[in-house]
Amino acid sequence: xxxRTIISASLALCAAFASTGAANAEPNKVTFPEDLGALELxxxxxxxxxxxxxxxxxxxxxxIQQGEDLPNGTQVVLEIFRDEELWRLFVMEKGEGWGExxxxxxxxxxxxxxxxxxxxxxxxxxxxxxxxxCHMSREDRSYMFTYNDARRAE
Numbered sequence: 375x376x377x378r379t380i381i382s383a384s385l386a387l388c389a390a391f392a393s394t395g396a397a398n399a400e401p402n403k404v405t406f407p408e409d410l411g412a413l414e415l416x417x418x419x420x421x422x423x424x425x426x427x428x429x430x431x432x433x434x435x436x437x438i439q440q441g442e443d444l445p446n447g448t449q450v451v452l453e454i455f456r457d458e459e460l461w462r463l464f465v466m467e468k469g470e471g472w473g474e475x476x477x478x479x480x481x482x483x484x485x486x487x488x489x490x491x492x493x494x495x496x497x498x499x500x501x502x503x504x505x506x507x508c509h510m511s512r513e514d515r516s517y518m519f520t521y522n523d524a525r526r527a528e
Contacts, residue, residue: 402475402502404467404488407451417523424461427453428520438524444516446470446484462497463490466509466517482506482517 407413413429420426434448445468452464465488472484480503487509489500515521 402486402488403469403472404465404486405449406490406494407449407463407465410451410453413449413451414527416527417520419520424454424456426455426464428523429453430524435524435527438516438521439527444468450518450520460492462492464488464505465490466505476506480506480510482509483513485509485517 407429410429412431414432414435415427415429416435417428418425419428429451431448434444434450437444437448448468450466454461454464466485467488468483468485470484472486473481475486476482485506487502487505489497489502489505491497509517509519512518512521518524
């Protein structure tokens with residue numbers, strides 16, 4: 375329960391950062407998930423009237439549970455609901471050499487981040503630099519706030 379509180383607080387902080395200041399969204403290499411049904415729901419995070427279903431592939435869950443690096447091509451998808459309605463999606467995706475596009479001070483390994491509207495268009499109102507900044511604190515957990523949940527997933 376304590377880890378869910380920490381995760382919720384961290385996600386709330388990231389969301390607060392993402393919703394303040396000038397929007398610096400950027401198109402990048404992250405792709406909208408082609409088939410969310412092919413990914414596995416491994417945890418749900420609730421914050422007030424918002425809940426987030428978090429998905430990734432079985433291959434990624436197996437890698438985490440075996441203590442291995444996540445493979446290139448891994449996506450972690452947050453399907454974010456507000457007042458029971460799908461509001462937006464947050465996708466972090468790993469690709470070979472993707473971190474080289476950022477300076478060392480703002481690099482999150484080879485992960486990139488993107489916000490999407492439910493129709494699959496990029497949500498240009500969000501600031502992906504702030505996503506990287508927040509996720510940098512989770513370097514020891516493959517830059518994931520839900521890493522421990524993924525370790526426990528069946």
